[in-house]
Amino acid sequence: MPPINFSPSSFSINTSDLNQQRIAILGAGGLGACAALELSQRGYKVDLFEEHSEPIKKASYANEGKVHVGFIYAMDRSFHTAHQMLVGAVHFMEYLQRWVDVKPEEMISTPFYYLVQKGSLLNSQELNSHYQRCCQVYKELSGGGKKKYLGLFDSLEARLLHKSRIDGIANPEFTEDIFETTEYSVEPRYIAEKLTQAISSDPNINLFLDSKVEAVAKVGDRLKVIFRNAGIQIEEEYTDVVNSTWNGLLEIDRTMGIEPLGTWSHRYKFGNKLLIPLKEADLPSCTMVLGPFGDIVNFRERGAFMSWYPVGRTGWSEDYRPPEWDSMYSPEERMDVFQRSFEELKKRIPAAGNLKFPLEAVDPVGGDILALGNTEVDQSKSRFHERFEVGIRSFGNYHSVDTGKYTLIPYLAVKVADRLEGID
Numbered sequence: 001m002p003p004i005n006f007s008p009s010s011f012s013i014n015t016s017d018l019n020q021q022r023i024a025i026l027g028a029g030g031l032g033a034c035a036a037l038e039l040s041q042r043g044y045k046v047d048l049f050e051e052h053s054e055p056i057k058k059a060s061y062a063n064e065g066k067v068h069v070g071f072i073y074a075m076d077r078s079f080h081t082a083h084q085m086l087v088g089a090v091h092f093m094e095y096l097q098r099w100v101d102v103k104p105e106e107m108i109s110t111p112f113y114y115l116v117q118k119g120s121l122l123n124s125q126e127l128n129s130h131y132q133r134c135c136q137v138y139k140e141l142s143g144g145g146k147k148k149y150l151g152l153f154d155s156l157e158a159r160l161l162h163k164s165r166i167d168g169i170a171n172p173e174f175t176e177d178i179f180e181t182t183e184y185s186v187e188p189r190y191i192a193e194k195l196t197q198a199i200s201s202d203p204n205i206n207l208f209l210d211s212k213v214e215a216v217a218k219v220g221d222r223l224k225v226i227f228r229n230a231g232i233q234i235e236e237e238y239t240d241v242v243n244s245t246w247n248g249l250l251e252i253d254r255t256m257g258i259e260p261l262g263t264w265s266h267r268y269k270f271g272n273k274l275l276i277p278l279k280e281a282d283l284p285s286c287t288m289v290l291g292p293f294g295d296i297v298n299f300r301e302r303g304a305f306m307s308w309y310p311v312g313r314t315g316w317s318e319d320y321r322p323p324e325w326d327s328m329y330s331p332e333e334r335m336d337v338f339q340r341s342f343e344e345l346k347k348r349i350p351a352a353g354n355l356k357f358p359l360e361a362v363d364p365v366g367g368d369i370l371a372l373g374n375t376e377v378d379q380s381k382s383r384f385h386e387r388f389e390v391g392i393r394s395f396g397n398y399h400s401v402d403t404g405k406y407t408l409i410p411y412l413a414v415k416v417a418d419r420l421e422g423i424d
């Protein structure tokens, strides 16, 4: 689908009766798109601003698509993060299907193995008790299976495999134990395409591309959005503004005098994509735990995702807005990150070494990860092991949304609409 491009002269801002609610959503990523679609379904008109030339091409496109059920957040002993992920996971598919016709079986990965690495921050016993708690809480949140995980599965499972099984899946030199789980990823590009079609064809949604929001300011009881398109600064007033710009979130919040909840950081992480059709047996989907390790996801016909954190986490920033990492790396530098990550993954997952593919099939994209905390994941005290202080912060009719994880997008999008209607 060709990108929609508006020149300033062709702007057609929603000009309904000024007494009515006029809503601006900043950032057409996963959250902005889903929130716009939910508001549209509730009868609202929305102006959706995106600085890039295409919607949903940033973190919500480059990510691994894991619909987390809390397993990875075992270091958060309060269980708040796992609980938050489970809430997102229970609602993920049901809410997404309110807006787009997605078929779970067309986009889910193979189920994840959790590979306990030698040097893991937690041992297998500690991990097992956390995983079993996640499975139990899932049962409660899903009403005993009434709400199916990804629309397909009644229950959640994590089973410690006998050590004799390690060899067939991973290299025992690096692997202490393996859990077989029923956690899955969904292919983010498939969802991005469906959401892009939906927001582009919805008459209630005005999508303004190449429109970078520079600031939001209070004007009486309204909010003025100041944005730039084709070098021209434009201002427009709204009754309600939702900031869902992720990499731009803190910078725009700051123009409203809003500071983050604590120290923060932006990390640029590569989510290399291998675009060749795969069979389930070709490659196991794996998450290596617990610490600065990596993931492989087998998306069957839709290829694979591969990341090795120590190589692929290339950028770090504690500024309000991180550098424009997406445009900073040459194709050669990107391919080098993929190659070095792949070498590390092959050592741990021998099946990866059997894959045959041309280099043109590799798409080494990356994305920003915004999180509270500025200590790396190899430290047990790192705040990156938590992700529960996320979601919507409302300041009158200005709403700032730290999505936290892809997993939470559909759930938070509905919550944003509730908040604008004063329901929540």
Ligand SMILES: Cc1cc2nc3c(=O)[nH]c(=O)nc-3n(C[C@H](O)[C@H](O)[C@H](O)COP(=O)(O)OP(=O)(O)OC[C@H]3O[C@@H](n4cnc5c(N)ncnc54)[C@H](O)[C@@H]3O)c2cc1C
Pocket (backbone or CB within 6 Å): 026, 027, 028, 029, 030, 031, 032, 049, 050, 051, 052, 055, 056, 057, 058, 059, 060, 061, 062, 063, 064, 065, 066, 067, 068, 211, 212, 213, 214, 244, 245, 246, 247, 248, 249, 252, 269, 270, 271, 366, 367, 368, 369, 402, 403, 404, 405, 406, 407, 408
């Ligand atoms: C490599 C990688 C792997 C990940 N894996 C997972 C995973 O497996 N599971 C999971 O749950 N989460 C994962 N995440 C996190 C997840 O991708 C994000 O939490 C989520 O996609 C954020 O969605 P969003 O809509 O808030 O942000 P985005 O999708 O980044 O959308 C924000 C939009 O705002 C736009 N924007 C920014 N500034 C401005 C501005 N000033 N004006 C206008 N527009 C602006 C951007 O261009 C962008 O389109 C991963 C992240 C990365 C990078």
